[in-house]
Amino acid sequence: MSGIAACERVQDEFFSASAVSSGGRNFSTHRMKWSWLPDSADLIARFPSEITASGLRPALAEGARLGAKMAGIWVNSAVRQGELASFGFIKGWQPWWMTCLTDQLPPAPGLPGVELVARQGEDLPGTSWQVSAVLSSGQRAGLQLGKCLLFPSPTTPELGGVFEMAVQPEYQRLGIGTAMLQKLGEIARKAGISQLILNSTPVGLRLYQAQGFQLIGKGQTYWLELS
Structure with a gap:
């Protein structure tokens, strides 16, 4: 399987x-290299080789x-901090790089009262697929309970990234995150993607490990408040 360099490339x-x-x-x-993301008001430096x-x-x-509002620097752990401290940057969270072969993910299960909806659109990054979990019946039918993205790498067709995994707090620990992840696996296999990568936090580690993802390394972020 691909390593940390591939994870960083897909994140970039x-x-x-x-x-x-x-x-x-x-x-x-x-x-x-920098990306300005107006939705989150973040300015992101993408894995510089030198700072x-x-x-x-x-x-x-x-x-x-x-x-x-914020400037963030995503770096490989081997890159020196350089001038970050003198500009006021502080060490932030570590992306935990994880990877899994798509044929290891089982088919998405049916969840009573929940529908998994997949779509593509110009509002999504690149050729991404968004999977949403929504209530399928009752007075709150159509309510979005969670969502996540599959981002196919534009340069490495066999790689795809899992991003923006989120489940509303009151619906967590009900299997929704697992079902969405497995649905992404189905979509990835049909698209010819053989390997998924993602960056996790300690909170999500158990979910991903339970589905066959392996922790292969850790990166580092640095942040500066601009506003």
């Missing part, structure tokens, strides 16, 4: 595609002009 591609689909933009400064003042200063000025 997802940020870039998200900027386009949300009306943001991608740009570069000295050896640093310098000449790369940070113009990007942060542009972020302030665009109205960014």
